[in-house]
Amino acid sequence: MKKQIKKLKKIAAVSAALTLVGAYGAVFAGCADKDETITLRVSSWEEYIDLGGWSDDELIEIDNPYNEELGGIIGKNSMVDDFTEWFNSTHDFKVKVEYSTFGTNEDLYNRLSLGDVYDLVCPSDYMLMKLIAEGACEEYSDEFLQSGEYVKSVSPYIKSVFKDYGWENYAACYMWGTTGVVYNPEKLDDISDVKSWDILLNEKYNRMVTIKDNVRDAYFVTLGILNKEELKGELSKDKRSEILNDVDSETIKAAEQVLKDIKDNVYSFETDAGKSDMVTGKVVANYQWSGDSVYIMDEAESDEKSPVELWYSVPEECTNLWFDGWVMLKSGIDGNAQRRTAAEAFVNFLSRPDNAVRNMNYIGYTSAIAGETVFNYMKWNYGVEEDAEDVYEYDLSYFFGGDHKIATDAASFDFEDGDRTVINRGRQLFAQYPSESVIERSTVMLDFGDKLGEINQMWINVRCLDLKDISPVTYCIVAVIAVVIVTGILLYVFRYKIFTGYKPKKGYKKVEN
Amino acid sequence: MKKLRFNRSQLCIPYAVFLILFVIAPLVVILYYAFTNGEGQFTFKNFASFFSSTNTLGTLLESFALAIVTTIVCLLIAYPTAYILARSNFKKKYVLLLLFILPMWINFTLRITALKEVLSVIEGNISKYQFLNSVIGMTYDFLPFMILPLYTSLLKLDKSLLEAASDLGASKFTVFLRVTLPLSVPGIISGMTMVLLPSMTNYVVLDMLHNSTFIMGSLIGSYFNAYDWNNGSLISIVLLVIIFIVTLVTNRFSDEDSNSRGAVL
Numbered sequence: 057m058k059k060q061i062k063k064l065k066k067i068a069a070v071s072a073a074l075t076l077v078g079a080y081g082a083v084f085a086g087c088a089d090k091d092e093t094i095t096l097r098v099s100s101w102e103e104y105i106d107l108g109g110w111s112d113d114e115l116i117e118i119d120n121p122y123n124e125e126l127g128g129i130i131g132k133n134s135m136v137d138d139f140t141e142w143f144n145s146t147h148d149f150k151v152k153v154e155y156s157t158f159g160t161n162e163d164l165y166n167r168l169s170l171g172d173v174y175d176l177v178c179p180s181d182y183m184l185m186k187l188i189a190e191g192a193c194e195e196y197s198d199e200f201l202q203s204g205e206y207v208k209s210v211s212p213y214i215k216s217v218f219k220d221y222g223w224e225n226y227a228a229c230y231m232w233g234t235t236g237v238v239y240n241p242e243k244l245d246d247i248s249d250v251k252s253w254d255i256l257l258n259e260k261y262n263r264m265v266t267i268k269d270n271v272r273d274a275y276f277v278t279l280g281i282l283n284k285e286e287l288k289g290e291l292s293k294d295k296r297s298e299i300l301n302d303v304d305s306e307t308i309k310a311a312e313q314v315l316k317d318i319k320d321n322v323y324s325f326e327t328d329a330g331k332s333d334m335v336t337g338k339v340v341a342n343y344q345w346s347g348d349s350v351y352i353m354d355e356a357e358s359d360e361k362s363p364v365e366l367w368y369s370v371p372e373e374c375t376n377l378w379f380d381g382w383v384m385l386k387s388g389i390d391g392n393a394q395r396r397t398a399a400e401a402f403v404n405f406l407s408r409p410d411n412a413v414r415n416m417n418y419i420g421y422t423s424a425i426a427g428e429t430v431f432n433y434m435k436w437n438y439g440v441e442e443d444a445e446d447v448y449e450y451d452l453s454y455f456f457g458g459d460h461k462i463a464t465d466a467a468s469f470d471f472e473d474g475d476r477t478v479i480n481r482g483r484q485l486f487a488q489y490p491s492e493s494v495i496e497r498s499t500v501m502l503d504f505g506d507k508l509g510e511i512n513q514m515w516i517n518v519r520c521l522d523l524k525d526i527s528p529v530t531y532c533i534v535a536v537i538a539v540v541i542v543t544g545i546l547l548y549v550f551r552y553k554i555f556t557g558y559k560p561k562k563g564y565k566k567v568e569n
Numbered sequence: 570m571k572k573l574r575f576n577r578s579q580l581c582i583p584y585a586v587f588l589i590l591f592v593i594a595p596l597v598v599i600l601y602y603a604f605t606n607g608e609g610q611f612t613f614k615n616f617a618s619f620f621s622s623t624n625t626l627g628t629l630l631e632s633f634a635l636a637i638v639t640t641i642v643c644l645l646i647a648y649p650t651a652y653i654l655a656r657s658n659f660k661k662k663y664v665l666l667l668l669f670i671l672p673m674w675i676n677f678t679l680r681i682t683a684l685k686e687v688l689s690v691i692e693g694n695i696s697k698y699q700f701l702n703s704v705i706g707m708t709y710d711f712l713p714f715m716i717l718p719l720y721t722s723l724l725k726l727d728k729s730l731l732e733a734a735s736d737l738g739a740s741k742f743t744v745f746l747r748v749t750l751p752l753s754v755p756g757i758i759s760g761m762t763m764v765l766l767p768s769m770t771n772y773v774v775l776d777m778l779h780n781s782t783f784i785m786g787s788l789i790g791s792y793f794n795a796y797d798w799n800n801g802s803l804i805s806i807v808l809l810v811i812i813f814i815v816t817l818v819t820n821r822f823s824d825e826d827s828n829s830r831g832a833v834l
C-alpha cells in the first residue's frame with residue numbers, strides 16, 4: 057500500500073507541476089478532442105480514497121450485489137483505476153482520471169485562485185458554501201439529481217441537511233462526521249472530565265492533552281468553552297448555530313485569551329503527531345475528527361507491544377458536524393458535456409454502496425451513503441451474535457431510515473442513564489455513527505466570511521509570544537548577554553590600552569614571513 | 570575546426586545566471602511584497618504593524634534569546650573540545666574529529682525525531698521544557714559548525730609563540746589567556762556567526778521541539794501558509810537586516826585576520 061501511496065503522490069506532484077503552467081491545460085483539452093479521451097481532473101484530500109492493494113484475507117465477507125463473483129467486498133485495484141475501467145467499458149468515449157490531493161481547504165482555495173484547474177473537488181462544508189456563493193460551482197444535471205446512484209443511495213439524513221443549507225444541487229456528500237475527544241479512560245482521573253471541552257484547560261492534565269493545529273477547530277472549541285452553560289441547556293437549533301458561528305470582534309478577542317490559556321496547558325498543537333502520541337501514551341486525550349479517531353482506536357488496540365483501549369467522547373456542549381462533498385467547478389467543466397458526464401459518473405461510482413464500503417474500510421471515515429450494503433458492513437464489523445451476553449441495539453434509523461438497529465456489544469458504549477438512550481461516549485461504532493443525542497447538539501460551522509482575516513490574525517497572536525508573557529528568566533538572559541557583548545566589544549577595542557599599555561605602530565602588528 | 574575558447578567573463582555566466590535567478594530575483598520579489606499590500610499598492614503598514622505588535626516583538630525577542638543561548642552553549646562545549654583535539658598528540662585525531670562531524674551526514678529531521686524520543690524518556694514530558702529542549706536540539710544540530718572553525722584556528726596557531734611565553738615565565742593559565750585565546754578570536758567569531766545566524770531563522774528543529782509557540786521561522790511560515798505574502802516577506806526582511814548587522818559587526822572584528830576566516834567550510 058505504501059508503494060502505491062508514493063506513486064500516487066508522484067503523479068499528483070507531476071500533474072500539479074504541469075497544471076501550474078497554464079498553457080498545458082489547453083494542450084490537454086486539445087488532445088481530448090482528437091482521440092476522444094477526456095481528462096478528468098479530480099482533487100481531493102490526502103489519503104481519502106481506496107488505493108487498492110488489499111490482501112485476500114482483508115475481504116469483507118458480506119453480500120455484494122454489485123459483484124457476486126468476489127464473494128464480498130475487496131479493493132484489489134485502486135478506486136480510480138476501477139472507475140476508469142468501468143467507465144471506459146460502459147460509455148462511448150474514454151476517460152482518464154488525473155487525481156491530485158490537497159492538504160487543507162484553504163490550500164485548495166488558494167490553488168484555485170492562483171489559476172489551477174480542476175473539474176471535481178471535494179472540499180468541506182464551509183468551503184463548499186464559499187465556492188457556491190462565489191458562483192464557482194456547476195449545478196449537477198437533472199438526471200444526476202433524480203436518478204443517479206448518489207441520490208438513490210445517500211442517507212435521508214444527509215439529504216435533508218444538504219437541502220437545509222441549499223447545497224443539494226451543487227454538492228454530493230462524500231464523507232461526514234463529528235469532532236470529539238479521543239481519550240484513554242485508564243489514564244483519566246475522572247471520566248467526567250472528558251464530558252466538556254474544557255478538558256483542554258484542565259490543569260490536572262497539564263501538558264497531557266493535544267489540540268489540532270487548525271484555526272477553525274480551535275475557534276470552535278473556544279466558543280464551546282465560552283458558552284458552556286448556555287449550550288448545556290435546551291436550545292433551538294438556530295440558536296445553537298448562532299452561538300457557535302459567532303464571529304463578533306469581541307468574541308474573537310475573548311477567544312484569543314482562552315486559546316492562550318489552552319496553549320499553556322496542552323502538550324502540542326499537532327498536525328500529524330496526535331495519532332502516535334496517543335498510541336505511545338504521551339498524551340491522555342486528543343481533540344480529533346471522528347474518522348481519524350476510528351483510525352487511532354484501531355491502531356491503539358492492535359499495537360503489538362502494548363495494546364490500549366481508547367474511547368471517543370463528544371463533549372456535552374456541542375460538536376462540529378462536518379461534511380466533505382464533491383462539487384464540479386465551472387472553470388474545469390467549461391461547458392463540456394462529456395466532461396460533465398464523466399464527473400457525474402465519478403461521483404456516482406464512488407456512491408455505489410460497495411465502493412462506499414471500500415472507501416470507508418480503507419480510510420476510516422464515514423460515508424454519506426446508506427443502504428443495506430453499508431448497513432451490513434457495519435453489522436459485519438461491529439455486530440454480535442444474538443445470544444451474546446450484553447447486547448445493545450444501537451439505533452441508527454436516523455441515518456439508514458426505517459428501523460435499522462445494530463445489535464452490538466453493550467460494553468462498547470458508556471451509558472449515562474438507566475434506559476440507555478443518552479450516549480455521548482463509545483468506541484469505533486459510536487465514532488463512525490454518532491448517536492441521535494449527539495446529532496441534536498451538533499452544528500455546522502459556517503464560513504467566517506469577511507471576519508476570516510481577523511480570526512487568522514487572532515490565531516497568529518495566540519501562537520506568538522507576547523512581550524509580557526516572556527519569562528523574566530529570558531529577559532535576564534538577554535540583558536546579561538547584552539552587557540557581556542558590550543563589555544567584550546569595549547575590551548576588544550581598548551585591548552592595547554588595558555592589557556599592554558601601548559598600541560603597536562602600524563606595520564608591527566602582524567609578522568608576515 | 571575552430572577551437573572552443575572561453576575568456577574569464579564568459580566562464581562567469583553560469584554563476585551569474587544562478588545569482589540572478591536564485592538570489593537577486595527572490596530578493597526583489599520579497600522586497601516588493603514587503604512594502605505592498607494585498608492589492609499591490611505601496612505601503613508601510615506591514616512594517617508598522619510588525620513593530621507595533623507586542624506579539625511579534627515578543628516572538629523576535631524569544632527567538633533572539635534562543636539563538637544567543639544556543640550559540641553560547643555551543644561555544645562552551647566546542648572550545649574545550651577543539652582545544653583538546655588540536656593539542657592532542659593522538660595520531661588518529663582525525664578520527665576523533667570525524668566523530669563530531671559524523672552526525673551531520675545523517676538527515677537532521679531524523680536526528681531531531683530521535684532526540685525527541687530520548688528527551689521524552691529523560692524528562693518525562695517534553696512540552697514542559699520547550700526552551701531548554703530547543704536549545705538542546707539546536708546545539709546538537711549546530712555544534713559541528715562551531716567546532717570546525719575553532720579547531721582550524723587552534724591548529725594553525727604557532728606553537729613557538731606558546732613556548733616563548735612559557736620561557737618568559739608565564740604560567741599555563743597566562744599562556745592560554747594572553748596568547749591562545751586572543752589568537753583564536755577569529756575562530757570564535759567565525760563559529761559564533763555560523764551558529765547564531767542559522768539558529769535565528771531555524772524552522773524545523775523549533776517546530777518539532779517548541780511546537781505550541783511560534784518563533785520567527787514558524788511565524789513567517791504561518792503567514793505564508795495563510796497566503797499572506799506581504800507580512801511574511803516583511804518579517805523575512807527584518808530578519809535579513811538583523812543578520813546583515815550581525816555579519817557587519819563580526820566582519821569588522823576579524824578584519825585583521827580575515828584570511829583565516831571561513832577557511833574551513
